[in-house]
Amino acid sequence: MNEPATRDPDLTRSRILDAAFSLFVEKGFADASMREIAAGSGVTKSLIHHHFGSKEALWDAAKEQAFELYAERQRAELEDPSLPPRELLRAGVENYFRFLSEHPEIVRLFAWTHLEGDTSCGQMDAELVRLGAERVRQGQEAGVFRDDVNPTHVVTTFVIACTHWFEARSHHSQWPGIGDDEAFLSDFLKIFMRGLEPTGSRDPED
Amino acid sequence: MNEPATRDPDLTRSRILDAAFSLFVEKGFADASMREIAAGSGVTKSLIHHHFGSKEALWDAAKEQAFELYAERQRAELEDPSLPPRELLRAGVENYFRFLSEHPEIVRLFAWTHLEGDTSCGQMDAELVRLGAERVRQGQEAGVFRDDVNPTHVVTTFVIACTHWFEARSHHSQWPGIGDDEAFLSDFLKIFMRGLEPTGSRDPED
DNA sequence: GCTCGAATTGACCGGCCGGCCAGTTAATGC
DNA sequence: GCATTAACTGGCCGGCCGGTCAATTCGAGC
Numbered sequence: 001m002n003e004p005a006t007r008d009p010d011l012t013r014s015r016i017l018d019a020a021f022s023l024f025v026e027k028g029f030a031d032a033s034m035r036e037i038a039a040g041s042g043v044t045k046s047l048i049h050h051h052f053g054s055k056e057a058l059w060d061a062a063k064e065q066a067f068e069l070y071a072e073r074q075r076a077e078l079e080d081p082s083l084p085p086r087e088l089l090r091a092g093v094e095n096y097f098r099f100l101s102e103h104p105e106i107v108r109l110f111a112w113t114h115l116e117g118d119t120s121c122g123q124m125d126a127e128l129v130r131l132g133a134e135r136v137r138q139g140q141e142a143g144v145f146r147d148d149v150n151p152t153h154v155v156t157t158f159v160i161a162c163t164h165w166f167e168a169r170s171h172h173s174q175w176p177g178i179g180d181d182e183a184f185l186s187d188f189l190k191i192f193m194r195g196l197e198p199t200g201s202r203d204p205e206d
Numbered sequence: 207m208n209e210p211a212t213r214d215p216d217l218t219r220s221r222i223l224d225a226a227f228s229l230f231v232e233k234g235f236a237d238a239s240m241r242e243i244a245a246g247s248g249v250t251k252s253l254i255h256h257h258f259g260s261k262e263a264l265w266d267a268a269k270e271q272a273f274e275l276y277a278e279r280q281r282a283e284l285e286d287p288s289l290p291p292r293e294l295l296r297a298g299v300e301n302y303f304r305f306l307s308e309h310p311e312i313v314r315l316f317a318w319t320h321l322e323g324d325t326s327c328g329q330m331d332a333e334l335v336r337l338g339a340e341r342v343r344q345g346q347e348a349g350v351f352r353d354d355v356n357p358t359h360v361v362t363t364f365v366i367a368c369t370h371w372f373e374a375r376s377h378h379s380q381w382p383g384i385g386d387d388e389a390f391l392s393d394f395l396k397i398f399m400r401g402l403e404p405t406g407s408r409d410p411e412d
Numbered sequence: 413g414c415t416c417g418a419a420t421t422g423a424c425c426g427g428c429c430g431g432c433c434a435g436t437t438a439a440t441g442c
Numbered sequence: 443g444c445a446t447t448a449a450c451t452g453g454c455c456g457g458c459c460g461g462t463c464a465a466t467t468c469g470a471g472c
Contacts (some may be wrong), residue, residue: 006437006438006439006449007437007439007448007449007450008439008449009448009449009450012449012450014331027236028234028235028236028321029237030234030237031235031236032236033428033430034248034427034429034430034431035428035429035430037465042255043334044448044450044451044452045430045431046431046432046433046451046453047449047450047451047454049430049431049432050448050449050450051449054430054431055430055431057217060299061367096320106324110374110377111317111320111321112321113376113377114317114373114374114375114376114377115314115317115318115321117232117376118376118377119376119377119380121377122376122377122378122379122380123380124286124382125381126380126381129378129381129382130381130382130383133383146396146400148395148396149393149396150383150384150385150390151383152220152382152383152384152385153384153385153389153390153393153394154383154393154397156371156378156381156384156390157367157393157397159378160366160367160370160371160374160378161363161366161367161370163370163374164367164369164370164373165362165366166367167317167318167320167370167373168320168323168366168369169320170319170320170323170324170328171316171319171320171324171325171327171328172328172335172362172365172366173328174325174329174332175328175331175332175335175336175358175361175362176332176335176336176339176358177339177356177357177358178356178358178359178362179356179358183359184355184356184359184362187355187356187359187360187363188359188363190352190354190355190401191360191363191397191398191401192397192401193357193401194352194400194401194402194403195396195397195398195399195400195401195402196397196400197400200320204400212419212467212468212469213418213419213420213467213468215418215419215471218419218420239458239459239460240459240461241458241459241460242462249420249459250420250421251435251460252420252421252422252461252462252463253419253420253421255460255461255462256418256419256420257419258463260460260461261461312428
């Protein structure tokens, strides 16, 4: 098989990290036990302590790895160079929505860290948000977005809507008349994109 | 003091329920212990089992009580009779936002139940959402809201945005340029209300 | 005033928890 | 080939976990 001859500390480390991540994400920090993680990674409990020191340190390491993967992927999707602002924003929303849809473990990771009051995740994607907000601001200057809203709040609005859509799926999936992922995304985009159109042609109210 | 003469099972029950709720909401089901709850309610651990049977049953009872309080309050705020649809919706968003702001324990309760995959909360407020969606539909018929979006998705959009704003506060509070509660609510309402205006006067795109 | 059931207590159970430690095994550098 | 270091193991520790149980204390109905 693909078994390493005898020892491979790096592989061992990553096996532990993977098993730990999926268990922590599934059951939460308190309810996941070192014994389960050991069993899940085919390794002794003592060895986990050897590599990571403590349960907390292991959780931190698992979070950090997941965050890095997340930030890397999101950064890659932001690179899109020369689309006009509206299409860029629409694509950003769709990309983020689909990313979460394909990575439920990231959604749960965020949920756990929010309950913990963890701040490392906020620092991690602050740069991404800054970049997105900057693009919105450019759109405002170009006159394609209304300029009476904080660009960061524009990004925040779609990020929290998409995130919570998946986080609270078990909750609102039971609401009468609610549609599937694509139907909601479509309706959300309609409201969101229209809501950002510049002031002027319609009655000013806000 | 206000100590009951000697025994008062109802009061005891509610004391246990209150202590359990705040501990569960703070630390989560797995990390809150019956011993802590006993200490927090000034009661023996055995007595909790006498009244509730098990830790799971206690958690269920605590959730149910909180849900009832939540649904009752939200129902009361929906009663507003005769406002025009736009003002009604705007008031609904503001009320919900402020309610969450004043009840962080409800926000955490939702977060825990979402991670558990709990479905009882969705059933609980399904009727509220149905009522809200019905009002939106009436606004669509009256021509004050665009009619090419699912009314339930309109309600869902503002509910999940408000909920996640508070749920993920520790996360996005670190984002550069982000404002406080009122600033975000104001910007969100601008985008949301404008996004719902009827089609026609502007370029149709979606 | 007695009785019967519910409220309440404290001691106790087996089991799992995270962590530690002494010992063994394998790779690495000389 | 031999010493040194790191990877890795199994067993053990004290402590906390949820739950049980027999024993008490009280209150309500007769």
